[in-house]
Amino acid sequence: MNKGIVGIITIGQSPRTNVTPSIQSILGSEVVIKESGGLDGIAEENMHEISPSDSDTTYISRLRNGRAVKIGKSKLLPLLQNELSQLEEVVDVVIMLCTGDFPTLRTNKPILYPDRVLNHTIKAIMPSGSLGLIIPLEEQRHSLVQKWKDQDLEPLVEVASPYETSDVAGAARSLKERGADIVVLDCMGYNEMHKQNAVKGSGLPVILPRTLIARIAKEYVS
Template sequence: MPKGHVGVLTIGQSPRMDVTPAIQSILGSEIQITESGGLNSLTDETIHSIAPRETEITYISRLRNGSSVKIGKDKLLPLLQKELWRLEEKTDIIIMLCTGDFPALETSKPIIFPDKVLNHTIKAISSGSLGLIIPLEEQRNSLVKKWNQHNLHIITEVASPYEESDVKGAAKALKMRGAEIIVLDCMGYNMLHKQDAAEGSGLPVILPRTLVARIAAEYVS
């Protein structure tokens, strides 16, 4: 029998075969994972309904077919809430598979929000210049605003985890602009992206998916 049951909630569609195996490797084979996704109820014909308005907070995530999609936050929240209620009935703790801010979500189970974990981690270890690698140009202003609460000097570069992009070059640019530590600010970034960022910059690089997986492992172990 599994020793614990962890839920993984993506803002896109599940299963997230690009992310979940890395989480499972940290949790161990005795921990069961159940996945769900905010866009699971949408089809190829209805996926356009979550396209962001010009002024809306925009996220990006992966669909079941491997393609990526831009998502408007206001349209996503009610879909995400329904999936969260279903997921909490089956699990001990839930990992939110997005580094965005979701204070409106309600759940009766413990939930790990990567944005909170990242913010507190950086606050604990750094007070200088923070380099962010982010997926979309249109996210720049909202993410800088989110991180500014710690009075850090925020520097950003764009390199998407969902298509060919120069993560190594983005990290090198952050280093040249004065960054002292780098956060890959999306759950879509993987260990190869982290390695590229470290090689490009020579700086410490924080990868959200492995960070939150280790916290979940501590909880269920």
């Protein structure tokens, strides 16, 4: 029996075959997943149209062919809203497959933002202290540091992309040496292997957004 339909919207292209299986394994086989992507309607040869300007917030996501792409937030938002409006018509709840902040998106169905869930989870676990962040891009450092500072936490940042070969274990080890009390892999692209490497490198608790948000979605549809 179908226990519900969960929508997954990525800021890149769907299907996200590098993420959805992780979420499906937590939701269970009786929960149906429907996917959509902000860049689904953009041909690969036109990807330059969504490149970030110098003043724009930069995101990174994955295309259908596996290639990573940088995306300007201002160019993404109208594309994302269009896909979200269609997706919500056929699902019970939506998972945003990005840890960024999207306050202008409008939906009539519940939408789970990893950004908000992470903030409240970390605040509940650790009201104060040093938070270790592993992020995909150097150009995201300033905005993410500011976001977590607003939570009265002292963010320490290392860069290790989930979309190419990178030293996640080394990044986590560096965060531990700098005084981090916990590590957040601050991107939905990080997977269970990245988490294992971060735990091995640091010996600290490591929070993986994709599995955290999937467990909340399961609670909603169960």
